[in-house]
Amino acid sequence: MEACAATLDARAYWTLRPGVGSIAEVSLRPPGPGEALVRTLHTGISRGSETLVHRGAVPPEIAEAMRAPFQIGDLPGPVVYGYLSVGVVEQGPAEWVGRRVFALVPHQDRYVVPVTALAPVPDAVPSPRAVLAGTVETALNAVWDAGPRWGDRVAVVGAGMVGACVAALLRDFPLQQLTLVDHDPERADLAAALGVSLVGPDELGDDLDLVVHCSATEDGLRAGLAALGVEGTLVEVSWYGAQDVRVPLGGAFHSRRLSIRGSQVGSVAPARRARRSTADRLRLALEELADPVYDTLLTGRCAFEDLPQTIVAMARGEITGLCHVVDYP
Incomplete structure (x- = not known):
C-alpha cells in the first residue's frame, strides 16, 4: 500500500x-x-x-x-x-x-x-x-448568446484569447462584416491569420448590428455601444470582478433602443440549454x-x-x- x-x-x-x-x-x-x-x-x-x-x-x-x-x-x-x-x-x-x-x-x-x-x-x-478548449468553450457560449443573423455587421471588441476565439468562430457565419477591434496594432498579425480586419476603437462607425465585448475595459464597452446602430445589441463577455464599471446609458442609448446582454460560461446559453449540456459544449470546442x-x-x-x-x-x-x-x- x-x-x-x-x-x-x-x-x-x-x-x-x-x-x-x-x-x-x-x-x-x-x-x-x-x-x-x-x-x-x-x-x-x-x-x-x-x-x-x-x-x-x-x-x-x-x-x-x-x-x-x-x-x-x-x-x-x-x-x-x-x-x-x-x-x-x-x-x-x-x-x-x-x-x-x-x-x-x-x-x-x-x-x-x-x-x-x-x-x-x-x-x-x-x-x-x-x-x-476552455477558452473556445467560453467563446462558443458567447456566440450562442449573441445569435448572429445572416448579413449582420459584427464587431468583436478586445483581441485577447476570448475575443480572438469569438472572431475565429464567427468567420464561418454569412456576415456582411466582421471586424476585430483592439487598441494594440500588434494584434494585426492575429487578425490577418483569422482572416478579419483589425481596427482601433475609434474606427468602428455607428451602424453595427451586433458587438461582442471581450476587452474587460470601460473604454472598450463604451466604444462597443457607440458603434451600434438602431436596436443593436452588445453581448458582454468580460468579467470585471469587483471593479465598478460606468455604462453610458445617456446619449443615443435610449433613442437607438440599444440592448446589453451578459454572457457567462458557467451555464449553457439559454438558446441551446434545452438541447446541449456543458459536456456537449466542451466536446464541440475540442472538435473546433x-x-x-x-x-x-x-x-x-x-x-x-x-x-x-x-x-x-x-x-x-x-x-x-x-x-x-x-x-x-
Whole structure:
C-alpha cells in the first residue's frame, strides 16, 4: 500500500502569498471507482485571472466566484490555481487508460479526478493546442448568446484569447462584416491569420448590428455601444470582478433602443440549454480546435519547472501575447 501511495506523489505550482510562487508536492490518493489518474502533458496560463491570483488582487468578496473547479487551498493563498490542462490517463476505467484528455485542473504534473470531469481530446487536435478548449468553450457560449443573423455587421471588441476565439468562430457565419477591434496594432498579425480586419476603437462607425465585448475595459464597452446602430445589441463577455464599471446609458442609448446582454460560461446559453449540456459544449470546442488557425493564439511556452519565474514576468508585463503553454516532462 505504501508503494502504491508513493507512486501517486505529484507536484504543483503554488501561489504562496502575493507575488511569490513555488513548485511543491501535493498528496494524491489512488483513484477510486469512476476516477482516473492523469499525467499532465501541457497546461495553459489564463493570463487575466492567474496574474490577479499571483498579485493577491482578488477581492475577498469574489474569491468564491473565482474558485477554480479543482483548486487546492483558498485565495489569496497558499493556493494551487488554474483550469486549462491536457494530459493522458494512466490509471482508471479500461476504456479511458491511454487517452488524451482535457480537464479544468490547475498546474500540476499529475492529478486524480472523476472521469466525468474529463473530455477526450480528438486525434486531430495536437496536445498543446488543446489547452485552448476552455477558452473556445467560453467563446462558443458567447456566440450562442449573441445569435448572429445572416448579413449582420459584427464587431468583436478586445483581441485577447476570448475575443480572438469569438472572431475565429464567427468567420464561418454569412456576415456582411466582421471586424476585430483592439487598441494594440500588434494584434494585426492575429487578425490577418483569422482572416478579419483589425481596427482601433475609434474606427468602428455607428451602424453595427451586433458587438461582442471581450476587452474587460470601460473604454472598450463604451466604444462597443457607440458603434451600434438602431436596436443593436452588445453581448458582454468580460468579467470585471469587483471593479465598478460606468455604462453610458445617456446619449443615443435610449433613442437607438440599444440592448446589453451578459454572457457567462458557467451555464449553457439559454438558446441551446434545452438541447446541449456543458459536456456537449466542451466536446464541440475540442472538435473546433482541429483547425490549425488556433495555433496563432499560442504565443509563448515554458517548462513546468520555470513556471514560477514565468508568472512573475507575466505579472510585470515582461511577457505579453495570448496563451502561454506550460510543458511537462
